[in-house]
Amino acid sequence: MKKKGKRPVGKVLMVFTIAFFYLPILYMIVFSFNEGRSLTGFTGFSLRWYKRMLESRTMMEALYTTFSVALIATFVSTVVGTVSAIGLSKSRKVIRSIMEQVDNLPMMNPEIVTAIGFMLLFITFRVDKGYLTMLLAHIAFCIPYVILSVMPKIRSLDPNIADAAMDLGATPLQAMTKVIIPQIMPGIVAGALIAFTMSVDDFIISYFAAGGGVKNLSMVVYTMSKRINPSINAASTLMVVIITAVLILVNVIPILAAKRKAKDEMKKRRIFVPAAAVLAAAAAALVLFLRPGGSGKARPFEGQTLHFYTWGEYTGENIIGNFEEETGAKVVMETFDSNEQMYIKVANGESFDILVPSDYMIQRLIQEGYLQKLDRSALSGLDNLTDSVKNLPYDPENEYSVPYFWGTVGIVYDRTKVDMEDLEREGFNIFLDEKYRGDIYLYDSERDSFMMALKALGYSMNTEDEKEIQEAYDWLVRCVQTMDPEIVTDEIIDNMAQGRKALGLIYSGDATYVMSENENMGYYLPQTGTNLWSDAMVIPANAENPELAHAFINYACEYDGAYDNSSFVGYTSANEEVMEVLSGEGGDFEGISAYLPRTDNDKDEVFEYNENTRKLISNLWSRVKIAASNAK
Amino acid sequence: MKRFSQLAIPYLVWAAVMLVLPMALIAFYSVTEPGNSIFSFSVTLDHYVTFFTDPDFLKILWRSLWIAVKTTVICLLLGYPVAYFISRCGERLQSRLILCITIPMWINMLVRTYAWIGLLTEGGLIQRIVSFFLPGERELLYTEGAVLLGMVYNFLPFMILQINTSLCKMDGALLEAGSDLGANPAQAFFRVTLPLSLPGVVNGITLVFLPAVSSFFIPKLLGGGQYFLIGNLIENQFITVGEWNFGSAVSMVMAFIMMLLMAVVRRLESRNQGGEGEKNY
Numbered sequence: 001m002k003k004k005g006k007r008p009v010g011k012v013l014m015v016f017t018i019a020f021f022y023l024p025i026l027y028m029i030v031f032s033f034n035e036g037r038s039l040t041g042f043t044g045f046s047l048r049w050y051k052r053m054l055e056s057r058t059m060m061e062a063l064y065t066t067f068s069v070a071l072i073a074t075f076v077s078t079v080v081g082t083v084s085a086i087g088l089s090k091s092r093k094v095i096r097s098i099m100e101q102v103d104n105l106p107m108m109n110p111e112i113v114t115a116i117g118f119m120l121l122f123i124t125f126r127v128d129k130g131y132l133t134m135l136l137a138h139i140a141f142c143i144p145y146v147i148l149s150v151m152p153k154i155r156s157l158d159p160n161i162a163d164a165a166m167d168l169g170a171t172p173l174q175a176m177t178k179v180i181i182p183q184i185m186p187g188i189v190a191g192a193l194i195a196f197t198m199s200v201d202d203f204i205i206s207y208f209a210a211g212g213g214v215k216n217l218s219m220v221v222y223t224m225s226k227r228i229n230p231s232i233n234a235a236s237t238l239m240v241v242i243i244t245a246v247l248i249l250v251n252v253i254p255i256l257a258a259k260r261k262a263k264d265e266m267k268k269r270r271i272f273v274p275a276a277a278v279l280a281a282a283a284a285a286l287v288l289f290l291r292p293g294g295s296g297k298a299r300p301f302e303g304q305t306l307h308f309y310t311w312g313e314y315t316g317e318n319i320i321g322n323f324e325e326e327t328g329a330k331v332v333m334e335t336f337d338s339n340e341q342m343y344i345k346v347a348n349g350e351s352f353d354i355l356v357p358s359d360y361m362i363q364r365l366i367q368e369g370y371l372q373k374l375d376r377s378a379l380s381g382l383d384n385l386t387d388s389v390k391n392l393p394y395d396p397e398n399e400y401s402v403p404y405f406w407g408t409v410g411i412v413y414d415r416t417k418v419d420m421e422d423l424e425r426e427g428f429n430i431f432l433d434e435k436y437r438g439d440i441y442l443y444d445s446e447r448d449s450f451m452m453a454l455k456a457l458g459y460s461m462n463t464e465d466e467k468e469i470q471e472a473y474d475w476l477v478r479c480v481q482t483m484d485p486e487i488v489t490d491e492i493i494d495n496m497a498q499g500r501k502a503l504g505l506i507y508s509g510d511a512t513y514v515m516s517e518n519e520n521m522g523y524y525l526p527q528t529g530t531n532l533w534s535d536a537m538v539i540p541a542n543a544e545n546p547e548l549a550h551a552f553i554n555y556a557c558e559y560d561g562a563y564d565n566s567s568f569v570g571y572t573s574a575n576e577e578v579m580e581v582l583s584g585e586g587g588d589f590e591g592i593s594a595y596l597p598r599t600d601n602d603k604d605e606v607f608e609y610n611e612n613t614r615k616l617i618s619n620l621w622s623r624v625k626i627a628a629s630n631a632k
Numbered sequence: 633m634k635r636f637s638q639l640a641i642p643y644l645v646w647a648a649v650m651l652v653l654p655m656a657l658i659a660f661y662s663v664t665e666p667g668n669s670i671f672s673f674s675v676t677l678d679h680y681v682t683f684f685t686d687p688d689f690l691k692i693l694w695r696s697l698w699i700a701v702k703t704t705v706i707c708l709l710l711g712y713p714v715a716y717f718i719s720r721c722g723e724r725l726q727s728r729l730i731l732c733i734t735i736p737m738w739i740n741m742l743v744r745t746y747a748w749i750g751l752l753t754e755g756g757l758i759q760r761i762v763s764f765f766l767p768g769e770r771e772l773l774y775t776e777g778a779v780l781l782g783m784v785y786n787f788l789p790f791m792i793l794q795i796n797t798s799l800c801k802m803d804g805a806l807l808e809a810g811s812d813l814g815a816n817p818a819q820a821f822f823r824v825t826l827p828l829s830l831p832g833v834v835n836g837i838t839l840v841f842l843p844a845v846s847s848f849f850i851p852k853l854l855g856g857g858q859y860f861l862i863g864n865l866i867e868n869q870f871i872t873v874g875e876w877n878f879g880s881a882v883s884m885v886m887a888f889i890m891m892l893l894m895a896v897v898r899r900l901e902s903r904n905q906g907g908e909g910e911k912n913y
């Protein structure tokens with residue numbers, strides 16, 4: 001079967017395949033230059049998202065982490081891998097075959113298993129998860145790849161070549177660097193390249209092995225993927241450009257070097273030196289460029305670090321930068337998706353200076369002794385806070401907590417699709433109304449989903465009666481089985497702003513954003529009551545810098561900090577003045593009902609913590625999700 | 633000479649701590665119940681019993697295996713013809729096409745998966761094309777189809793490259809001999825080419841199936857909040873629920889299934905290589 005002219009089917013298939021591989025990448029690059037925020041309609045060329053990316057600390061730090069970890073891990077794993085491969089090649093056969101199996105572990109195991117292995121290792125031996133643990137993990141999974149790529153080259157060497165060199169008077173070190181290494185150089189370069197790309201590419205292992213606010217770009221994409229954020233595209237495009245540049249460098253440098261060889265210059269290290277020089281220069285430039293700088297004035301907390309653990313997308317644009325500018329401290333911010341996720345880290349002994357949990361979780365943390373009492377004399381902003389958020393049952397005297405945001409949980413609805421009468425008649429039961437089948441969002445929060453069901457059934461959301469909870473469970477199962485809902489978290493925000501569905505369960509602050517983007521959207525609070533929640537700043541018992549934490553709490557309570565937070569995020573400020581300005585005439589959220597929480601319905605409740613019901617609800621909610629998954 | 637062997641010693645220590653110990657810890661956590669410290673624990677098999685007696689968990693396991701099978705079959709059906717086509721091209725074109733397929737693999741998998749969201753979401757390019765041909769409101773994102781697409785997209789290159797490698801290694805003279813002996817093209821393909829490319833097919837299947845079973849960010853990004861695969865279950869246990877012992881047990885189950893499959897594949901492969909050896913004589 002020699003070439004028989006054209007192969008139309010094959011060609012079409014080939015074109016289709018290549019289009020398939022490149023379409024998403026091109027799409028991403030194109031939309032990184034989009035003027036608008038949309039990922040679906042191109043409205044004009046702009047560099048706005050690149051600017052946004054350069055201004056975003058999270059992203060710049062992530063890029064810095066990604067590439068500095070990759071460079072160090074590549075260097076270390078290449079050196080160690082090469083030396084070990086040479087050593088192993090001269091070792092006894094037993095050791096060699098054992099090591100082959102061991103090296104296979106990270107390659108053959110599912111990546112997630114390797115990743116949790118690292119996580120358990122660091123946690124068991126009380127190594128604080130952070131930059132260093134991420135680096136160690138990267139080195140650990142890169143070395144086997146280097147060995148794998150160097151080993152065949154060593155095998156193909158004449159085994160006597162080193163002996164010959166030493167017989168001729170070379171020291172073992174000379175024999176290695178002058179004889180063995182130049183011969184296996186292609187294998188080393190290939191190994192280094194694999195290590196570099198594996199490290200830059202890695203998500204799963206970093207996700208489990210890093211901590212303390214250290215994130216690489218993949219982790220940022222993963223945590224930000226719920227909201228439309230074209231600066232992710234900008235950062236990704238930058239990654240594509242860098243990786244392509246590295247690939248070209250690696251492919252071109254040997255060619256250039258070969259040409260130089262003809263000129264008989266630079267006899268030694270002809271490949272390595274230019275390659276290393278270019279890489280090092282690029283790395284240094286990048287590191288200098290990305291490194292967060294600081295000025296040298298004498299400020300109260302110069303050089304200190306605040307570990308701040310809060311919800312994703314929960315701080316204003318400038319508050320962190322301004323606080324750093326003013327105090328000289330560095331804020332390391334880490335974010336969580338749920339109270340439960342935060343609890344695990346805290347209970348696990350990770351140290352933070354400030355947390356922003358919700359009411360019932362604060363109660364739990366107090367009960368279990370994870371928080372320290374605040375130093376009232378060091379707090380200045382308490383008088384600014386609105387009365388509705390003070391002295392709530394989870395912390396009656398506000399001994400441990402200072403409120404940050406507060407609000408309700410309600411129904412966001414599209415006025416053009418939903419009949420107001422249905423809402424008023426049915427309340428939360430509208431989520432069982434088949435008229436809206438396939439047109440609803442549920443929120444992936446065990447607490448608030450059960451709140452909705454319990455309130456729909458007319459019970460208290462703090463019920464401890466297992467029969468009532470069971471009924472609520474049946475209500476939710478019925479909902480997921482008959483209504484074909486989508487269970488989402490932050491995805492609801494952009495999707496409702498674009499009017500994708502008719503109804504959704506939503507937090508008031510997110511509803512504020514949705515309504516300010518789309519005037520057809522309304523926010524409804526059922527008369528049967530809802531969750532009147534608040535999130536507050538607390539200081540863990542094991543905080544390393546409580547003094548700085550107090551300073552930050554004050555900063556966030558004051559007008560400027562609170563205004564920045566609330567106007568940017570859309571959640572209701574605990575600062576009374578900010579709340580009034582933003583909702584008042586000419587304020588950002590004038591006329592948006594979701595911004596001002598309802599305070600006059602006595603069926604509204606605040607969550608309380610109860611270990612038994614928590615476990616039950618947590619368990620039942622995962623059942624509801626599985627039921628939803630199986631209903632599709 | 634012997635002196636060089638000492639160079640490996642630091643790495644032996646490192647590998648023991650960083651590669652072997654973590655696996656041992658997972659095994660340890662999977663059969664223990666937490667005490668107050670790591671020194672007080674009790675041994676139990678409860679976590680495994682929970683996993684294997686609960687129909688919901690088994691369903692998740694089953695779904696993960698099933699979608700991995702589907703991914704593998706699609707990759708094979710798409711990948712084989714493509715690899716075959718590439719191997720029939722001239723040498724220059726061949727290496728260019730291989731490069732074309734390799735480049736996307738160098739770009740971050742998560743980033744590429746994320747890029748699909750814009751294409752599949754309502755109003756996105758693919759969604760519009762699909763709804764043009766199949767009118768009626770249709771959701772593409774957050775469906776099982778989207779997860780399948782994401783997996784095929786991410787893992788197809790492995791399949792193509794593996795099959796292509798083994799097709800290229802094949803001795804062209806065998807085909808000529810076949811047709812000289814009277815085989816028509818179809819016969820030559822099914823009796824010569826296909827059997828000789830089997831090692832590549834087997835490798836490709838492993839490289840697609842294994843990551844597909846354990847993947848957790850593809851289902852999370854493209855399948856939405858209510859789409860659970862075994863990888864999501866593990867992530868969930870470690871990150872949100874905090875049941876490390878149970879999570880470790882699930883990981884062990886998954887690692888064990890993988891090892892079993894690998895062993896089967898190796899067996900197939902070695903049998904196959906045996907066959908190849910015979911043909912060479």
